Amino acid sequence: MDKNIKYRNFKNLFFKGIVIVFTSVCTLPLLLVLYRIFKEGISAINWSFLVNLPKPVGETGGGIANALVGSAIIVLVASIIAIPFGVCIGVYLSEYRKSKFAYWVLLSVDVLQGIPSIVIGIIIYLWVVKTMGGFSAFSGSLALTLLMLPSIIKSTEETLKLIPDSLKEASLSLGVPYYRTILKVILPSGITGILSGTILSVSRVAGETAPLLFTAFGNPFMNTNLMKPISSMPAVIFNYAISPYEDWHKLAWGAAFILISVILILNIITKIAQRRWRVQF
């Protein structure tokens, strides 16, 4: 009897040990990556790095101001398009779960999610860049929009699916019209889930490089015109990193550090918002 319990305790401990070891093995590389970026990046960062434009080869110094502004513009415009569409489609999918159309929409969303981002870039190149006659910030935003949509749609749909029907019925039974019920009861009840899906998708596309190669292209100068080529953080990281110059590598680390920091901050905001606005049914 006693022995049996000891054996069980041992099994418990053993299992716990395995879980901890596996977790550590997987987390370690992640931490190392962060450590390296932090170590190399922090020394590259100073005021002039943030507010200056890149310098030509041979000159020292130079910054990423154009890339910061470019990424902000591209991602902002992509969000402005993707969020309303994504949330609407998510609402549709959760409200009309049983319809044939919803089935096909969901299937295409799943497929869209699996399309490599470079392919999305090429498609936008063919459809938009060629049609409009040149690279542009706007076409870059469209590429990112397509990348953001699936996760916004899925997180909206999955969040709303968990909201009990009884809430909708409570609202309808008060005589509240259907559209108001969706806007004022269902969406607010799912706001945390929708928000975290959205922020996650923003932080994912903020680091996308491939789809911007054929769309936003890049620009060594400051640009705020949506119809002109524009620089972006991932693009400057790429350009600096593949260059043969030691100092440019430094700049690449600095840019990577800033990109990671922004993503980290977005994720922390999400966590805080989730705690603050937690909805309990």
Place this chain on the structure above:
Amino acid sequence: MASTILKAENFNAFFGKNQVLKNINMEIQNNNVVAVMGPSGCGKTTFVRCVNRMHELTPDATASGKIYFDGDDVYKMNLIVLRRKIGMVFQRPNPFPTMSIYQNVVAGYSLNGIKLDKIKRDEIVESALTKVSLWDEVKDSLHKKGTFLSGGQQQRLCIARAISMNPEILLLDEPTSALDPISTAKVEELIYELKKNYTILIVTHNMQQAARISDKTAFFYLGELLEYNDTKEIFTNPKHEKTQNYITGRFG
């Protein structure tokens, strides 16, 4: 004084091809409490949901025949008007989770976009919460979320939310089945109070509850209205063998 407020005429309801209400004929008088009873699955919930047309929300759900509310055919009435005049309370308390207690009470107004000034709103909140005898318990925490309340308090909050719209009829679908005995007693007491101002249709499985609070009892069986009479009559002298079996607990 006693006029008919609700009348079902040859009413049928279906889920797809499955007929769950069969030729219901029933008249309900003003300010009566009617207990709707019968074994599980006999169509009680479906019946009350037909009265405020919540039934048609279910995909494939259809109905035929007539239900009149104050002489108007409910299927010809404006849905929004109809549902404001017929309040509903569900089996499980369902306060709006994003709203405070206060906001929940006036949700019928705010969600419908009806603007009220603060004085009027405060008045409605206090009077509705007082009617459901929740005011004293929550008056200091009106701005806490409704979902923080206990189950029994939540259910009374839902009743307050329904009556704040001044409906003429209240539909209660097993309002106490998810509550503990003390909360149940409070809700029952409340229903007894509410009867002065409202006509109430209450679905219940609880004989004592039906006997205590209702004037009339409707006994449903397999989608038919087997017996509809004064509660006293049904409990002491049921006409139908099935009714007798049910109330003496031989099936349920």
